[in-house]
Amino acid sequence: MPTPRRFQLSSRCLAVAAIALLAACSGCRRNGFPDVPAGYxxxxxxxxxGSNTVTVLDLVYLRQDRTLRxxxxxxxxxxxxxxxxxxxVNTKSDSVSVIDAETNLVVATIPVHRQPYFISVDDTGHRAYVANSGSNTVSVIDLDQRREIALAGTGEQPGLARISPDNRTLLVTNRGSGSVSIYDVAPYEKSPADRTHILHFRSTFNGCPGATDAVILPDSSKAFVACSGGHQVMAVSLAAAPGSWNAKQNPSLxxxxxLTLLDVGDTPVNLALKPDGGEIFVSNFDSDSISEIDTWNNQVGWTQAIGNKPTHGIVSxxxxxxxxxxxxxxxxxxxxIDDGRVASSVHTGSEPDALAFSADEHLLLAADAHSGDVSVIRTQDKTGPTLFTILPAGSMPNAIVTKAFKLKP
Structure with a gap:
């Protein structure tokens, strides 16, 4: 039986030159990880x-599980x-692959439209939304039936489709036209009689060159969009639900x-929202900086240096x-965030980009775009965060997510 992660240290820790210092530090100790229950x-x-694959990494045993075509x-x-x-999302195949996480096998392929780039799943788990950059459309997928059930036009080159936490609003960023499209989303029905009204166009806002990343606040009241072709973030107030307390108090809602366009650094490419919704942190790629946005007052609090070409942020x-x-x-x-300063820096593989936490946040994973691997950072240690190991991936890894679940033994 393989050794669980709290007892295992990958041999690659010694094979990578950047990790040589770990041999002399207490960050390489093999304890400190929490126990996991049976069936976890x-x-x-x-x-x-670059390799038309998905790499599956086992985060209990810290090893590569398999590679899926x-x-x-x-x-x-x-x-x-x-x-x-x-x-x-398979951008060059115009499709979405479905992976069963219990077997780690591809169990279905869902056709969409030209050059899809992003997928968002609502919190019911029944629907997904895909921005199709090459056809200027957004697809609605029924995840129970595993097929497209609705399609709506967007602006030019949509890159991201984000569903709001209350599942009422879909926001699409249009990189080519520098705009944002907003849609009403009909409530989920198992067998809708009329699929043409699942998405209803509501509004559009221009003036956001290179519109890319977007976040929606936990209460679904506002959206913020990175205008990556310039140096601003667009703030938009989202329509309140008819009959809601807010709408009754203020019909304009x-x-x-x-709301406003906020000046940040050059080429804002990523927005990291605090879980409590109070602040957003903007990665400014060409300014080597991050900016903090107060979401309550719609103001930039500060902009400060962070590192060379920041691309992605994630908040604990x-x-x-x-x-x-x-x-x-x-x-x-x-x-x-509490101290208002850069507390530490950790070396990774070459060109780290997308980030994801493990379920317990004891591990932070960074997809290294150039070296084709994943850096595994141990976030909680007496000596501070350390690079624990590097696991192999494929060519040009560009996104990473984690999934945890428990099965009966």
């Missing part, structure tokens, strides 16, 4: 755009919150409206720590 499984899924040019990944499935569940991948420095920066 946890995997990371990495889309490898999917469609061509896989990009976006999403996890179903209520069933053990993972979805892979029944419509979407532009307790809202205290921000991790940022420095694409140009082969490192991750740990920013202490």
């Amino acid at each position: 499984h946890e995997f990371a899924y990495v889309s490898n755009g 999917v469609g061509d040019g896989p990009t976006g990944l999403a996890v179903n919150p209520v069933r053990n499935e993972v979805y892979v 029944l419509t979407d409206h532009l 569940r307790d809202n205290s720590s921000l991790w940022v991948s420095n694409f140009g420095a082969d490192s991750l920066s740990l920013y202490s």
Whole structure:
């Protein structure tokens, strides 16, 4: 039987020159990981755009589980919150692959439209939304039936489709037209009589060049969009539900409206939202900086240096720590939100990009785009965060998600 992760240290820890210092530090000790119950499984899924595969990493035993052949040019990944499935967008095959996380096999392929890039799953686990960049459309997928059930037009080159937490609003960022499209989403029905009204166009906002990443606040009241072709973030107030307390108090909240454009650094490419929704941290790729946005007041609090070419950020569940991948420095920066400073830096593989936490957040995973592997950072240790090991992936890994579940023994 293989050795669980709390007792195992990959031999690659000694094979990578950047980890040589770990041999002399206490960060390489093999204890400190929490125990897991019988039947517990946890995997990371990495889309490898250059090898048309998804790498599955076992996060209990810290090893590569297998490599799955999917469609061509896989990009976006999403996890179903209520069933053990993972979805892979195949940009060059115009499809979505469905992975059964219990068997780690591809069990279905769902056709969509030209050059899909991103997939968002609602919190019911019944529907997914895919932005089709090459056809200027967004697809609605019924995940029970595993097929497309609705299609709507968007702006030019949509890159991201984000469903709101209340499942009422779909926001699409249109990179080519520098705009944002917003849709009403009909409530889920097992067998809808009229699928043409699942998505209803609501509004559009221009003036956001290179619109890419977007976040929606936990209460579904606002959206913030990175205008990557410039140096701003767009803030939009999202329409309140008819009959809601907010709408009754202020009828103007029944419509979407532009709040402001916020000046940040050059080429904002990623927005990391605190779980409590109070702040957003912007990765400014060409300014080597991050900016903090106060979501309550719609203001930029500060912009400060972080590292070379920051591309992705992720905030801990307790809202205290921000991790940022420095694409140009082969490192991750740990920013202490409570202290307002950069607390630490950890070396990684070459060109770290996408980030994901393990379920208990004892591990942080970074997909290294150039070296084709995944850096595994131990986030909680007496000496501070350390690079624990590096696991192999495929060519040009570009996205990573994790899925944890428990099965009966």
